[in-house]
Amino acid sequence: MADVLWAPWRMTYILAEKPTNCIFCTKPQEQRDAENLLLWRGHTAFVMMNRYPYNNGHLMIVPQAHVSSLTDLDPATRAELGELTMHCEQALRQTMRPEGLNIGINLGAAAGAGIAEHLHIHIVPRWNGDTNYMTVVSAIRVIPQHIDETYALLRPYFEALQPQPPPAA
Secondary structure, three states, X not given: OOOOOOOHHHHHHHHOOOOOOOHHHHHHHHOOHHHXXXXXXXXXXXXXXXXXXXXXXXXXXXXXXXXXXXXHOOHHHHHHHHHHHHHHHHHHHHHHOOOEEEEEEOOOHHHOOOOOOOOOEEEEEEOOOOOOHHHHHHOOOOXXXXXXXXXXXXXXXXXXXXXXXXXXX
């Protein structure tokens, strides 16, 4: 008998109706942060977890502005994106103790952006041995912790962050 690996969260994504509007614009407006996996709201950007992560703790730092390029952002937003990326690194290192991190931006669909019209930064914690044959052989990712548990682990770090004053105009 063959071993069976279950990834039930994936079927929800596969069968779900795909949104026609930008989730990075609509989710923050809903004011349901835990349900939408939003961890932090800044002046010009926010942090949310990826609902379909590459690995546990996969975070996204997203500008509020609906733009597809860094060149379309004002300096204050670019600065806040950098600060939030640093905070995400610290939060992941403190709570999940990764052995490495992938941090990146995919600009355009050809570069792998799933939502190409709204720039976002990915930060993915990595551990030695976390890549294996599963993704290659069967297009399955093994995520060892439920996403709600990961949210609960990370949320206190972000709640403790002191809001920074908005940048001077």
